[in-house]
Amino acid sequence: MQYRKFGRTGLTVSRLCLGTMTFGLQTEEDVSHRILDTAADAGVNFIDTADVYPLGGGENIAGRTEEIVGRWLKGKRDRFILATKAVGKMGPSAWDQGASRKHLLDAIDASLRRLGTDYVDLYQLHSDDANTPLDETLEALDVIVRSGKARYIGVSNFLAYRLARALGRADVLRVARFVSVQPRYNLLFRQIERELLPLAAEEQLAVMPYNPLAGGLLTGKHRMDATPTSGRFTETVGKAGAMYQERYWHQREFETIEKLKAIATPTGESLTRVSLAWVLANPLITSAIIGASRAEQLSDTLAASELVLDAQVKAQLDEVSLEYRWGDAAR
Secondary structure, three states: OOEEEEOOOEEEEEEEEEEEEEOOOEEHHHHHHHHHHHHHHHOEEEEOOOOOEEEEEOOOOOHHHHHHHHHHOOHHHHOEEEEEEOOOOOOOOOOOOOOHHHHHHHHHHHHHHHHHHOOHHHHHHHOOOOOOOOHHHHHHHHHHOOOOOEEEEEOOOOOOHHHHHHHHHHHHOHHHHHEEEOOOOEEEEEEEHOOHHHHHHOOOOOOOOOOOOOOHHHHHOOOOOOOOOOOOOOOHHHHHHHHHHHHHHHHHHHHHHHHHHHHHHOOOOOHHHHHHHHHHHOOOOOEEEEOOOOEEEEEEEHHHOOOOOOOHHHHHHHHHHHHOOOOOOOO
16 A cells, blocks of 8 residues: 655545445445455555435434444544544534534534544535635634644535635634545546646645546446446435436446546556556545445455556546546536
């Protein structure tokens, strides 16, 4: 396993971060713990979760994933960098979501209880809350950092201009500033290269992308004319299955997959490894978030951290996927 400094902080994290969003719905607890064991044995020291997980489960079971992770961490918390997220809907009240001072101060305490720890290393906003003044959010997060409940703060799913404004306001207010960003990034979604990644470079932000395999489409195992029976594109992840189909299940993407396979096959490596290695080859990427529904699935993805792409192969992948630098960011 390779490791890298986490932005401008003093942390060092594995190049692969284990995502846990399927734990508790698609993946039962015993299987989830085997996945965590497998990742840890391979040198992964970075775990990402969120209060609303499991993905697609709805607010009735929100928090279950953190509980599963917390039970596994018991007795070994100090060996891992633990990240979680807030903002998503956690209950029936209007204030049970968002980035208000009330919700964030409640949410961090609830996450810590579920995780069985007194601090998280990284506390992230899962999305931008345009209904809450940015200053209120930043000041609430500063309270959380100063209280010791979170060592660092970050964001996910932020547009570049909003993140830039947040960094500027944090400096003006003299409060804790964001040290990381968690965007979607893969060979079929490259829009962050235009504005977000240049901002991350200038501000020395750690970048920890999710969906590096496009929800599994970049494994090459799916076909456009075949109904998926397992994975992120099905009802096994609840309503999120439809979201993933909307993101990636299109003729253009499947045509690109065939071109990518033609590049990967002569290398002797799987499309999974090549696709993930391409993400890690970007010098601005700190750690890519990977996931699995079975421990056995991790073998291919874990090996990608050691794969160095030939310059010509990298250039071919860049060229074939160039059109994905533009498009509908909402999808």
